Amino acid sequence: MTAGRGPVRAGAASALALLLVALSVLCGCSAGSARQVVHVLGPWTGAAEETFRAVVAPFERQTGITVEYQGSAESDSVLADRVAGGAPPELAVFDSPRKVATYARAGRLTALDGLLAASDGGSDYGPGWAELGAVDGTPYAVPVTATVKSLVWYSPRSLDDQGRQPPRDWARLTALSGEAAAAGIAPWCVGLADGSASGRPGTDWLEDIVLTQSGLEVYDGWASGRIAWASPQIRLAWQTWGATIAEDRLRGGRRGALNGRFGDNGAFLLAHNPQCLLEHADSAAIGNYRQYNPPPKPGQDIDFTRFPAVDPRYDGDLEVAGDLVAMVHGTPGARRLLTFLTSADAQSRWVAGGTVLSPDRAVPPAAYPDELSRRLARTLLEARAVRFDASDQMPQELQDAFYRAVLTFVDDPSRLDELLAGLDRIAASLGR
């Protein structure tokens, strides 16, 4: 009997150990499955993705909810595939209200009633921002980042060297352009190449001109399809732009503008021997400029002024853009994350990266990394009225046609009538 006890004891001990291991594995599994995960699909990659991950890190720590972010430059098509495949992410990031409206009207989004009001971080969105994510009066998305489109960037050092002043009004802008061109210096750096969105940088010019030449009413009417492309106001805007970017006003001429890559102009603007004096670009351009070596000193090597109003009556109106987050698959965790993202705390973390602005007035100026960013934020929040990028409000087909029309116009401005008539035909075919 004594001899048999050893094996029996060893067997019992082994069985007990196995049981404990199995129990611990089971506990581990059940603990893992209890952890909430919120999937977010968005267009942010690279530095923007890192910023987002840094923004949500405290949320994950505080709530125990894991945020699984998937960033893709093709997030629109990935989202369409996911939705069609029945596996949508809980939250999706859209770069235009029109896309939000498309999904909302298809019944693919969960309404966010009271979400901005419920934000426990004391958010205070500026006028017009909260309505950007509303479709037929129901909120479906909230803006989480903002950019100012109506900006002209310049190098104060270069202008000083030539004894010129920053162009703060339209008269000075046209004078500076003419004088520089006469002196053999191209005033403008324009790069229209941007992959499948080539031409988009030109649409921003046109939108700024429509906004500050004909006012909010015309802008809204044009963006929504009530005002025709061939209308006098829109035609005038194209003609004004055509005169501004005449062959001798562009670095490399029209062909240089067509082949130049959007985002590469900093090299010519900031060079020791600059090849141009001005660039029309949004507030996110500061991120591109910062990448040059040595990084330009804000206020000395690089600065901005608001795009001068063509008609002084419309001075103070601003074209903006931004990213909106919508709930595609409603869960309590997703709603908590959305509430967190619109809080002043999260917004402050977001703007600390220095490439995006916040539409939330509760974000303290100190949250921005430098004086230039703070001035950009002030420009956004002190605007008399803001209007979202018009091309982003248009149906996809019309937006694409607008981009292509810009390229064709730059190549051959004499085709303006043909282009406007073509855009009107496309708009009509889309029921606008």
Next chain:
Amino acid sequence: MAVINGVPAAVRRLARRPGAGARTGSPPQLRTPGRLRHAAVALVLCTAASWGAISLAVGQGQAVVGAAGSRTIPAVMDTGEAAYRLADADRVASAGFASGAAALTGPGRQYQDDLKSAHQALARVAEHGTPGAGGGAQLETVAGLLVEYSGLIAQAHATEGSEGLSSAYLGYASQLMHRPGDGILARIEQLRAGEREQLARQRRSAWTAPLLLVAVLAPAVLGLLLLVRTQLFLRRHFNRRINPCLLAATVLLATLAGWTATSLLGVDSAFARTGDREVPRLAAAWQVRTAVAAAAGNDTAAVVRGEPAAKVAAGFYQYSGTLTDREITSELVDRALTRQPDFRGALADLLLPDLAVPVGPGVAADRETALHTLRDYRAFVGAHNALQLGAATGRPGLAQAAAGASPEQLGGAHDALDLDLAAITDLGKRRLAEGAAAARPGFGLPVAVPVLCAAIAVLCGLGLWPRIEEYRAVTR
């Protein structure tokens, strides 16, 4: 089963020297029948443990090698092929505009075939399943970008009458294809890097490591020692020179151990050869073809856009710079005829293994192909230099020089070089297939293990049972 310090109690008892128990105060020494019974139990246990260990190791090894051979390695190759086809599609699109064929034929058959092959290769990658959470999303992104790319090329053709506009669209498409970091080719390269990392992980797997043999064969070695000791025990106590059944069991167990060692080491060696030599060489072949197509495409697109000579050169070397670290001179080619030429880069990685092989039967063809490739690469760079010179001096007929099919024109030089590289690619595929077949563990061992183990157990029983019965008879 009572196990102390990893040694079964039955084995310990059998191994105990006579009288040792009395001296240490442990339980009294077992009598002969008891020791025989314990020996039988210990041998069966060792046999069962060998069965389990070998089956587990072979099964898991098969799983790892099978996953690498059926999924990871094809995915590495398919991403390589997709990148090459797309770079070539972009080159062909530009060549169509340079030659004027675009106006008549549109993008052309070659462009469509390239795109079709690329889509098929990417579909196979998706079928194999990409590693990590980001792989699937990356594939979706590439698919989306390819649609945009095709759209831009279509737009270039739609605006064919307007030179500035069509070349601009061509440029946008090329940018989308080649943009560092987030262009289509860069994203495919990221996918390929993920697959290669996965292959490296599989290579590092404990189930294919030679050290695993120590653990796998430990029960068999213990069993062999036990069989020898039992044989000696029987010789001392029963005056028998040899126990035939135990001898047969010993031979079978030794055979099993040897077979296992040979099989696992063979699989590991073949897997190492495939993963460390054949896969990188075939991947290098695709990489070189991609770079050559991209460099030729850059020149052609630059000519279509009317870019200055400096930009032509910068773009060409952006793609071909990784191929060689120096100019491929005629002296270097001559040196390759007799001994290994001295240069580095992706082209060297691809060609040097074949150029290093001494001339002899069976290898001459591979060596000849490598030499031919080196010569044609030199001609390709020469065609580029002529084109660049033409751009610098404003020589007319640049478009023809870029798209022309004669050997001294860039199009022809590219086609000749690509033909050589295609032959090397086919050779690499053949070598890889052979290596993969050798790395696949045979089905003989998994089938033989249970049969041999059962036979060993039966033989042990047959060898010891009559001796135990002898004692029982004496006792009765």
